[in-house]
Amino acid sequence: MTFEIKWLGHSWFKIMADGVNLDFDPLSKKYIKKLGIAEGSGHSPNSDFIMVSHSHGDHWDKETIRSLRGPRTVVIAPKNPANKIGEDVTTIVAGQKLAFERLSVLAIPAYNLRKIYHRRGKGVGYLVTIGGKTIYHAGDTDFIPEMTTLGKVDVALLPIGGRFTMDVNEAASAAKAISPSLLIPMHNLDTDPKELVPLLQGHKNIRVEPMVPGQVIEVKDY
Ligand SMILES: [Zn+2]
Numbered sequence: 001m002t003f004e005i006k007w008l009g010h011s012w013f014k015i016m017a018d019g020v021n022l023d024f025d026p027l028s029k030k031y032i033k034k035l036g037i038a039e040g041s042g043h044s045p046n047s048d049f050i051m052v053s054h055s056h057g058d059h060w061d062k063e064t065i066r067s068l069r070g071p072r073t074v075v076i077a078p079k080n081p082a083n084k085i086g087e088d089v090t091t092i093v094a095g096q097k098l099a100f101e102r103l104s105v106l107a108i109p110a111y112n113l114r115k116i117y118h119r120r121g122k123g124v125g126y127l128v129t130i131g132g133k134t135i136y137h138a139g140d141t142d143f144i145p146e147m148t149t150l151g152k153v154d155v156a157l158l159p160i161g162g163r164f165t166m167d168v169n170e171a172a173s174a175a176k177a178i179s180p181s182l183l184i185p186m187h188n189l190d191t192d193p194k195e196l197v198p199l200l201q202g203h204k205n206i207r208v209e210p211m212v213p214g215q216v217i218e219v220k221d222y
Contacts, residue, residue, distance in 0.1 A: 001017065001018050001131045001132070002016065002017065002018075002218070003015075003016075003017040003018070003131065003133060003218065003219040004016040004017070004216050004217070004218050004219070005155065005184065005216065005217050005219060006214070006215070006216045007184065007186070007211040007212075007213060007214075007215055008026075008027065008032075008037055008213060008214065009027065009031075009032070009035040009037045009213035009214075010025070010027055010031065010035060010058055010059075010186065010187060010188075011024065011025040011053065011058070011059055011137070011139070011140075011157075011159070011186050011187050012024065012025050012026050012027045013025075013137065013157060013184075013186070014047075015128075015130070015135060017130045017131045017133065018102060018130055018131030019102070020048045020049070020102050020103055020130055020131075021046065021047045021048050021049070022047065022048060022049040022050075022051065022103070022128065022130070023047045023049070023050045023051070023068055024051050024052075024053070024126065024137045024157070025051075025052060025053055025059040025060060025137070025139075026050060026052075026060065026061060026064040026065060026068060027058065027059075027061060027064060028057065028061030028063065028064055029061070029063070029064070031057075031058055031061075035213060036213070037213045037214060046068075046069075046070030046073065047068040047069065047070065047073055048070075048072070048073060048074065048103075049073070049074050049075075049076065049100075049103060049105075050065055050068055050069070050073060050074070050075045050076070051075075051076045051077070051105070051126050051128075051137070052065075052075070052076070052077035052078075052081060052082075052085070053078075053110060053123050053124055053125060053126070053137065053139030053140060054078060054080075054081070054110065054118065054122060054123025054124070054139055054140060055078070055080045055081040055084070055122065055123070056117075056140065059139075059140070060077070060081055060085065062084070062085055062086065065085055066087075069087075074090060074100065075087075075088065075089045075090065076089070076090045076091075076092050076098065076105065076126075077089050077090075077091065077092070078091065078092060078093065078107075078122065078123060078124055079091050079093075080122070092105075092107045092124060093107060093124070094107050094108060094109040094110075094121070094124050095107065095109075102130065102131075103128060103129065103130045104128070104129045105126055105127065105128045105129075106126075106127040107124040107125070107126060107127075108124060108125040108126065108127050108136070108138075108139075108146055108147075108150065109121075109124065109125070109141075109144060109146050110123045110124050110125040110138060110139035110140060110141035110144075111123065111141055111142070111144060112141070112142050112164075112165075113142045113143075113144065114142075115142070115163075115164065117140070117164045118140050118141065118164070118165075123139050123140060123141070124139055125137055125138040125139040125141060126139070127150060127153070133154045133155065133219070134151070134152055134153050134154050134155070135153075135154060135155040135156075135157070136150060136153045136155070136156045136157065136178065136180070137157045138156070138157060138158050138159060138174075139159075140159060140164055140165050140187065141159065141165060141166065142165065142166045142170060143166050143170045143171070143173050143174040143177070147174050147177050147178055148177045148178075150178055153178050153179070153180040153181075154180060154181050154182065154219075155180055155181070155182045155183075155184065155219065156175065156178050156180035156182070156183050156184070157184050157185075157186050158171045158174055158175060158178075158183065158184075158185060158186065159171065159185075159186055159187035160185040160186070160187065160188055160191050160193060160195075160196060161187045161188050161189030161190070161191050162189065162191065163189060164187075164189075165187055167191070168185075168191050168195045168196055168199065169199065171185065171196060172196060172199035172200055175196075175200060175203075175206055175208075176200070176203060176206075179203075179205065179206065180206060181205070181206070181207060182206075182207050182209060182219060183196070183200070183206050183207065183208045183209070184208075184209050184210075184211055185208075185210055185211075192210075193210035193211070194210050196208050196210065197210065
């Protein structure tokens with residue numbers, strides 16, 4: 001099975017696994033420009049699944065979603081922004097599981113513990129099983145207790161930027177609790193994602209892969 005992960009920047013990942021294309025948190029052109037990503041690099045059409053973590057404008061864009069949609073694309077989002085995306089969106093709440101032919105997904109809570117930006121019950125993270133592998137996109141969240149009971153996670157995508165989410169130290173603690181085989185930092189803001197590497201040096205079972213926008217990594221069997 002091929003299993004590729006492309007990071008477009010911020011929290012936008014394109015997963016290509018077992019013939020399924022999945023986009024997490026696709027960005028608007030405005031943010032693509034702001035982040036210095038080559039425009040169009042994420043716009044392969046006919047995404048099979050698009051999953052949006054929460055309502056903030058740096059995690060979804062109506063126009064981008066439209067450009068990624070094919071005739072059978074499933075778009076999944078919490079109630080807000082599902083109501084704003086408008087066209088044929090499957091709403092999801094934390095704790096809910098959806099099963100499709102080649103993919104299943106469980107929505108995980110995503111919220112701040114001591115910050116005000118992400119209130120509990122609004123946004124979600126996604127625990128996706130595809131081709132026998134489990135990938136966890138945390139959304140915008142702090143290191144929350146729910147992360148300690150995710151079960152086996154092959155790939156974890158965790159925010160590290162601080163301010164709106166957990167910072168790099170908290171992400172390292174979360175990674176130790178989740179214990180993924182592969183850890184990719186996201187939502188970096190001003191934090192150098194390479195800072196995560198030494199924080200997990202004693203944990204040889206976790207491979208940390210700081211990525212650059214547009215980079216693709218192939219996840220080999222591990
Ligand atoms: Zn947010």
